[in-house]
Amino acid sequence: MTQGINPGEPPETVAQVRNVTRRFGGTVALHGVDLAVGAGEVVGLLGPNGAGKSTLLNLLVGLRRPTSGTVELFGGSPLEPASRRLIGVTPQETGLAPTLRVGECVDYVARHYPNPLPRSEVLARFGLEKLARRQTGGLSGGQQRRLAVALAFVGRPRLVFLDEPTTGLDVEIRHVLWDAIRDFHAEGGTVLLTSHYLDEVEALAQRAVVIDNGRILADDSVDAIRALVGVHRVSLTAATLPPLPNVVATSESDGRIDVLTTDSDELVRALVRSGVAFRDLTTRPTTLEEAFLHITTAASPAVPAASPADRPLTGANA
Amino acid sequence: MTTLTLTHTRFHVLETVRVPMALIGSVFFPAASMLFFVVPFGANDGVAATYATASMATFAIMTSNLFGYGVGVSADRALPWDSYSRTLPAGPGPRFAGRILTGSVMTVASLLPVVLIAALLTDATTTVAGLALGTGAALVAAVPFTLMGLAIGYGMPMKAALAVSQILFFPLAFLGGLMSSPTEAPAFVQTVAPYLPTRGAAELMWAAVTDHSPNPTALLMLGVWTVALAALAVLAYRRDEGRRFR
Numbered sequence: 001m002t003q004g005i006n007p008g009e010p011p012e013t014v015a016q017v018r019n020v021t022r023r024f025g026g027t028v029a030l031h032g033v034d035l036a037v038g039a040g041e042v043v044g045l046l047g048p049n050g051a052g053k054s055t056l057l058n059l060l061v062g063l064r065r066p067t068s069g070t071v072e073l074f075g076g077s078p079l080e081p082a083s084r085r086l087i088g089v090t091p092q093e094t095g096l097a098p099t100l101r102v103g104e105c106v107d108y109v110a111r112h113y114p115n116p117l118p119r120s121e122v123l124a125r126f127g128l129e130k131l132a133r134r135q136t137g138g139l140s141g142g143q144q145r146r147l148a149v150a151l152a153f154v155g156r157p158r159l160v161f162l163d164e165p166t167t168g169l170d171v172e173i174r175h176v177l178w179d180a181i182r183d184f185h186a187e188g189g190t191v192l193l194t195s196h197y198l199d200e201v202e203a204l205a206q207r208a209v210v211i212d213n214g215r216i217l218a219d220d221s222v223d224a225i226r227a228l229v230g231v232h233r234v235s236l237t238a239a240t241l242p243p244l245p246n247v248v249a250t251s252e253s254d255g256r257i258d259v260l261t262t263d264s265d266e267l268v269r270a271l272v273r274s275g276v277a278f279r280d281l282t283t284r285p286t287t288l289e290e291a292f293l294h295i296t297t298a299a300s301p302a303v304p305a306a307s308p309a310d311r312p313l314t315g316a317n318a
Numbered sequence: 319m320t321t322l323t324l325t326h327t328r329f330h331v332l333e334t335v336r337v338p339m340a341l342i343g344s345v346f347f348p349a350a351s352m353l354f355f356v357v358p359f360g361a362n363d364g365v366a367a368t369y370a371t372a373s374m375a376t377f378a379i380m381t382s383n384l385f386g387y388g389v390g391v392s393a394d395r396a397l398p399w400d401s402y403s404r405t406l407p408a409g410p411g412p413r414f415a416g417r418i419l420t421g422s423v424m425t426v427a428s429l430l431p432v433v434l435i436a437a438l439l440t441d442a443t444t445t446v447a448g449l450a451l452g453t454g455a456a457l458v459a460a461v462p463f464t465l466m467g468l469a470i471g472y473g474m475p476m477k478a479a480l481a482v483s484q485i486l487f488f489p490l491a492f493l494g495g496l497m498s499s500p501t502e503a504p505a506f507v508q509t510v511a512p513y514l515p516t517r518g519a520a521e522l523m524w525a526a527v528t529d530h531s532p533n534p535t536a537l538l539m540l541g542v543w544t545v546a547l548a549a550l551a552v553l554a555y556r557r558d559e560g561r562r563f564r
Contacts, residue, residue: 061405081407089405095398099336100329111325112406135336155407 011038014086014159014190015060020069022055022214029055031214032069039158042181042191044201044222047211053194056211057161060192061089073159085113088152088160095148098137102128102147105136106154113155125180126150142173149177153184160184162193166200178203232264236271238278244270322408326416331423334390344386344424348378349431355497357439365528366499367442372452372523373496374432379456380490380516382428383463384470384483386421391471392479395558418464425460444527451526459519462540465547466515473554490516500524512536515543 015037022030030052037043047053058064059071062078076083096105103119110116123129126146136144145166152160162181166174181204185191195201201208201222208225210218218225231248235258241250244267248260261267264283271278335341356370394400403413436442444452466486470479494516495503503511511517512533518540521532 063401063404081409084405085407087405089402091402092398095402097329097333097397097399099333104329104332108325108329109406112322112408151402 011040013037014039014074015192016070016072017056017059018070018072020056020059020066020071022052022059022064023067029214030059030066033211033214033216035209035216035219037159037190037192039190040185040188041207042185042193042205044205044208045192045194045211046198046201046208046225047194051212052214053211054163055214057163057192057194061087061161085155086158088155088157090148090152090160090162090165092148092163096136096144099135101133101135102139103132105147105151109151109154116155117153122150122154125153125183127176142169145169146173146177149180153180157189159190159192162191164194164196167196174200231260231262232283234259234261234264234267234281234283236278236281238276240276242271242274242276244274320412322412323415323419326408326412327419327423330416330420334386334420334424341427344378344382344428345431347381348374348428349435351377352432352435353439357435364441364443367436367440368444368528369499369524369530371432371436371440371442372527373520374436375429375452375456376459376494376516376520376523377491377496378428378432379425379460379519380463381487382425383421383460383467384487385467386424387417387464387467388470388479388483389476391417391468392474392476395472396476421464421467422460425456429456448527452523455519455522455526459522462515462519462544462547465544465551469547469550469554471554472551472558490514494520496520500530513539515540515547518543 013036015035017033017035020030020033021028033052033056035056045053045056055064059066060073060078062073062080062084065079071078073083074086078084100108103123106119106122110119119132120129123132126149128143128147128150131139131143131147136147139147145168149162149165152162165181166177169177178200181191181193185204191204193201193204205222208218208220208222209216210225235256237256241257241259244259244261246261246263246267248262250260251258259267268281268283271281352371352374356367356374359366359370404410467483470482473479474482491497493507493510494514495507495511496516498504498507512535517533518536518538521530521536522540524530525532
């Protein structure tokens with residue numbers, strides 16, 4: 001389906017963003033962003049709504065131009081149709097032509113590429129064979145989503161862009177799509193995907209890029225990002241704290257102490273064993289949103305947080 | 319013509335014909351107007367029926383282009399499918415050409431019942447040469463209304479485009495003198511008609527299928543309208559590109 005990677009050689013860069021700034025009127029959607037995606041990588045782009053993910057994707061697929069900086073696909077401009085011959089894109093959630101039949105949508109996309117996958121193979125891979133004659137407007141949300149993701153693979157791309165591929169889908173359909181994405185990667189394909197779900201990025205990607213307020217805040221292996229994000233917040237009222245294991249960061253406000261930890265169970269056991277007096281202990285997982293906030297505030301400590309609970313955490317190492 | 323243009327045309331036509339209301343807008347209305355306004359009154363007067371048929375053909379050309387492009391383009395712009403299509407490896411050429419060809423197909427579809435009703439149910443007559451000339455005149459007459467539709471479609475959101483198309487088409491038809499014979503229109507229609515694009519288009523159609531000698535002012539104004547609407551359509555297209563795709 002795609003070319004394999006030559007072992008021993010550094011992977012070819014298939015998508016490159018250099019010092020890109022993108023303004024919309026007075027707002028800056030992207031601020032001096034650098035990103036390089038190598039052949040065969042699966043990169044997860046994480047960020048809250050309005051972070052700049054969609055703008056970055058739109059620049060890469062040729063829907064927008066950068067205000068400054070350069071964007072390249074396979075060494076050429078994404079604005080050139082020839083550069084886009086090697087990529088595949090998904091329409092947004094409900095973005096199919098409602099009156100076209102499923103098979104027609106596949107044919108329409110296929111005719112833009114020199115050597116597309118046969119229609120039957122596309123439909124089979126995504127479990128759409130029985131729906132070929134149905135108009136897309138009459139499909140369920142999950143079926144529409146499967147077709148939308150399928151369309152990205154029709155032209156035998158080397159690089160696919162998947163924008164929120166499984167948002168709002170049930171678990172079963174989600175795994176059908178994940179398997180298709182994994183197969184593509186196993187054959188040497190490159191994927192750049194955005195998601196609200198950390199588990200989706202964990203399941204598919206080796207590398208995660210965290211973006212917020214138009215800046216890349218973290219760009220690391222998924223394991224490294226998870227270590228940062230997969231923490232619990234333990235809150236308690238106490239005069240002092242003994243040395244505790246697995247602490248990421250500690251902060252104090254209004255007599256309450258907040259501890260961010262990678263292992264809240266072990267931390268609580270150690271706290272109890274130490275015999276230190278404390279009360280009102282609560283523990284809860286940090287949400288992805290908190291993790292973003294955590295990374296954001298760590299990246300720009302001058303920005304005041306919204307509420308005392310979200311105050312910048314001392315010793316946070318983003 | 320490239321295969322991609324054909325592909326885009328084919329799928330545009332498919333999308334259009336699968337929504338029967340879109341067909342009704344451009345095919346039923348001119349046909350119904352023929353049945354209500356021409357067949358009962360001009361059926362026994364060949365000359366009057368021929369003029370009236372040419373007027374209704376102009377009406378059909380105007381409505382199918384005004385609504386087809388005005389509402390069609392603005393509705394498409396609202397769909398993510400339109401953005402998605404732009405990520406496929408094709409320039410804007412095939413998409414635009416496909417849209418124009420689809421518009422032509424729809425215009426022909428709206429003209430066929432008008433011509434058929436005229437031939438079968440009225441005494442309207444013309445020669446083979448007249449029919450050929452009339453086809454040519456219809457193509458020329460379609461240009462300003464295509465541009466008007468594109469200006470509306472690229473310049474406005476869907477609801478506004480629909481309202482503006484609806485507000486425009488009746489006064490354009492009535493004040494342009496499409497609802498009356500060239501000489502028997504009310505005085506104020508006679509006064510304003512030559513300055514409207516509908517009249518210039520109708521003059522062309524009348525001249526093609528009868529021995530009518532066209533009003534030079536109306537023809538000149540048709541040229542002026544075409545140039546002005548082309549500028550407006552280009553401006554609207556550029557503004558839209560700038561807003562959505564810069």
